[in-house]
Amino acid sequence: MDSGARSARNGLFQELKPRCVELSQLALRDDGSSNSTKSLTESTNKLLIILEQKCKRVDGVFDEKLADYVFFPLSQTLKRKQKYTDRLSELTIRCLRILLEYGWRRSIALDLARQLIILLAFVAGGPPDQKPATISEELAAEAYGALAALFKDMAVTSGGAAALVETGTIPALGHCVTVILDGITGGSSVEVQLQALRALDAVWRCIKDSQALATFLPGTISGLTKFLMPGTASRRSRKNLITALEVLEQVLISILSDIRTRTIRDKSSEEPAASSAEQKVLTKPWLEATTAQIKLALSNIIRLRKHDATDVRAALNRLCLTILDECHATLSDSASLLVETSMILDGIDQEDDLSTRKTTLSDLASIHPDIGELVKSTSYNWVTSLPRIMQNNDESAKNSALQQLSRANHLLRQLNSDSSILEDALGSSLRDSITVTLEASPAPRGLEEADFDMNSQAALTLVTDNALSAQFRPVVLGEQSQRETRKKLMELLDSLGTRESQINMAGEMLEYVRGASGQSLLAAYWLSFQVLKSSASKNEDIDEFFDSTVTLADEQEAMNEELMSYSQSILANTDGNEYDWRMQAIALEVVADRAQRLKESFRPELIDTLYPVASLLGSSNDRLREHAITSLNIISKSCRYNNASELIVDNVDYMVNAISLRLNTFDISPQAPQILVMMIRLAGPSLLLYLDDVVGSIFAALDNFHGYQRLVDVLFSVLNEIVK
Template structure:
């Protein structure tokens, strides 16, 4: 015997002899249990010390040390639980450090029976007995050591045909009951560890198939909340790992295709057809049950713990890689789960993203499954958006966005989705709008007339961003963010062109919520695209012609001007559309910047007109739009913008009043302009005053209208009395600023015009103006002959004769 083993034997002999004597005395009732526990503690301490030395324990010493322990295991019913627990801890050291792989098969089976009994009771019991926490943990730890040391060698290929099948079945039942009904987390984790090692070590595929349904069923229960109790994430992670291992080991495509490889050629030829049919039928029946089991644990993909999501991701990846054909019915469900898990991946889970991309890049069939799933998600999105579950809405949108991203990375054409994405995305937003109706809060007509417009010079505008109007509830913000992210992603795909064309067509061909949804989606696409273009403009010189995004923006802007020009304030259902139209005008101004000034001819009055609305949201949107437009066009403040464009506004108001448009907004805008511009504007309002008196004569029976028109006249008088009106000396400037009014020509005026034209035709044509320089013109007489050039200095005086003296 080698030196380390001799020292180990000398160290083990005293506690082993002592334990044997005390165990016999206890059986003869000559000592108490305290002495037994003390002796077991001495033996356990000695084993721990000896096991720290490499190769100090061997199978011989293990058998020697096990002999006194056998007395303890015979009297487990009479001994305290603490004594049995210490004996199991000693046995665990002997198995893992002493016998190791040299453990005999028969002895290993005896240990399996013993440990199964201590962990869960006898196999003949109707129900597994309740076990103490410490005892159960020690028993499952011993089972783990047994499976690890032997690598399942004692569960060889003859287990199925022998009488030991019930032994394996009982051991599996005990471990599964420990997983499901263990008294504590320690017991459940120990049972899961033992089960995992059993699955890894067993070499008899048929034996594993016999216990496979029970394992899958119990692990599925362990992963599902029961009676309101939420399982620990550590139990769920270990259960998912064990489920992954047993699925890939039993329903493996390679094994099912090579079932008869281990048989001799003659036997294989005889039994090939029979075994193949049996295997196919078993796999088919099992695949359906596995699909149901996986469907029960699908909610785990939304688990809050990243450890559980990562374990579930590994399960789906492993099953897809190793059980593709055997579990073909489950592939769409597993692939959907991978997409969901990827959409939730954090920075610490980036390896999952790369693994999924690599898997899809290597298999075109999976990409086709993903395309089909994406189509189904898009078609079902409107129905999801009609529900009251905001979490489900957000998850579905993120799922669609992730699928688009994956297919884009794989360069997959999505032309088949062109029609469905436009229609269903618009229908989804429309459904969400119906669920997010906003109550309008009326405000006074004068709340935003002058207070926010007449700001000090160079003062920063109070409102420079639009408040949400469609999804203003806090519960809908995540849904809106997901929709915006999806729109940002779609603009980079080849289908964005068809999406823009579809939205442009539906803007004018739909109404109600569908029209509102189309305009909102258009804004989301344009906001992200134009922001990126603005960021690149400082580095690139873009060509002068419009690109696709500019053309799309022009179409949406044109539609928005039509909305603002044709909408009436009595139509309360269109105020949201007007708000979005104001956002479009602001977006166009921010994109064109100074070049937007000519557009103020058509766009400025509709913006100011909304300041007179009784809808607070529309009023604030108009104020924000005015601030953004004035900043984009390089005006110091909105008041300066209005003063510099007063002629456009006067023309617009005159057109309304001359057509007897009695809406209250025109007088309000006129009052605001007069107060901002002062008396300098009054000389150009004479025709407007005439129109006002005409309206008063026709509609004097309407108090509100009469009051608003008299407020205009009162404001004109007040401003005119403050500062004397300057005399306008330039008739040309006055005529150019005044609104032109058509006056029919009279008969005498027409005759005078014709007479003047006749006189002009009888006169000789005047010579064309000469192109010679001025100096040459001076050197010619009226007949055209040259003359001596005139000097610029006066000629000297003539000489006089001297007088004689």
């Protein structure tokens, strides 16, 4: 010790001495009266003030010798007390805790340490085999904090760890551990529980004897599990839950890490037990029973993966990854639970900075092939269970299931673990999931019942209200309550592996469409469109690195052509009752999407698509009419027209020809004249120049079909619109 430190130490001693002498004298004269207790309390408080102000230091000035000196008067107080429930007890333990945390932090006399274990356990929990005395929260927290400091001191003291497991000390240590566990599970405040958790962590870090650790393991696991289980009577704080998970991690790796259990695992169950003391407990049957208990405990603890706090879930993820790594072989029975939990929590504490990046599940799966297989099997289980979950009314459960599958796909891509079986199962599962969702919430029938009145206020304002609409309202999962579910589903579709796997899935869906009916037809059709749309948005530069770009582009274009052809057949069908209106709505979206991709190159295709799209302007379903106008807006913008009016005027010749053809071929449906009315409203007076032949056809139709009241009304509405 240099002269400066020696001088500081002497100065500190001079400040402590009068307080210690005074307290010692008062303790010797203590007669148990209230006045005596009051004097002791005041004197102890004065000593505590100096300790807090001058002795919380780690520069070596306040060393074990000064701590021994200060402890002497404190010990006089402690010896004379039968109960430790008052203010004097709290002040004394607070002083003792400072001695343990700073004075004896490098070394403590082992005899003193043994006595303090007994004393502090008595203060915190009362004598063994008796009901604990009721003490203040502050005193309990100080006692557990002092125990944590005591075990840390013993861990760095020569012979300290060995002294803990000596025959004469084990009973006191056992009682102390029990008291600590009681403080964790039944502590009266958050601070008491936290200090008890820190004390337990210090115990397990201090004890080096495997047999002793094995003896304390069942009770420790039971206590921590009880504390960590969600739904316990008292709500746990986030900080305490995180601390408890960290303590559990230390407990498990200190005795059940693969390095520590290697010798036990290598022995056969029938092999006679060794004569050494350590092998009295650490046998293969013990290990088998212990791992079963751990699996049961973990099955309860992993329910924290649904906890609201991100930091709690992140701590649980770290626990799972640590066990999978450090206890890989020992706790292999729990691996499926741990892998599933880590998959659910994957990326929750991801660090962008590589220097602080922690081990991830994909890292472990790269090291341990069995973990990679568990990732695959867990993904398959999630895939097959998706339709059942989507059938329920719990939107939160649906969102979680879809999000989990997105993470699973991301993880499988990281591992390059693509599986054709898994991809096929996913395609079928998604189709079935959408089918059951559609069956659970059928299309609103009220929208389709009434005939469309061309002279209604709705018809008059339909075009103007939607003139700028360029975004479709969802027809699948379109309810307000389903918005988040739809978002998660779209994220899942975007995560479906490579472009090639998406194209394959879209092909399977289109093949299924050819022979399907009902809601499954709608589901497969919608799914094929969404998957192809997602595939088109994939980063083609990355795909070029892995696959033949030419082949993929050809395959995708072939799928797009097939989808477009099928969509045109739906739109060209004039029998509105043959298809669910949502099929026509999706077909409109397909046409609009193709126009967006081809832009001006789509103009030649207007010959075949514009009239079928415009024909739905006269639909009796207001949602379908809205979809038709949105589709026209998107097509006009994509083909570089200023608006839908310009689109129709520029292509009016074959639009008018199509209408005239239907009138001249005695098509008595009111659809064609309804379209003409909507076109006139959409395009304005500029359309009139092209209507000479149509007007003639209208008069011919009136002459031939004047007995059809509805048709006549619509034809006159066309003439009325022209006159206006």
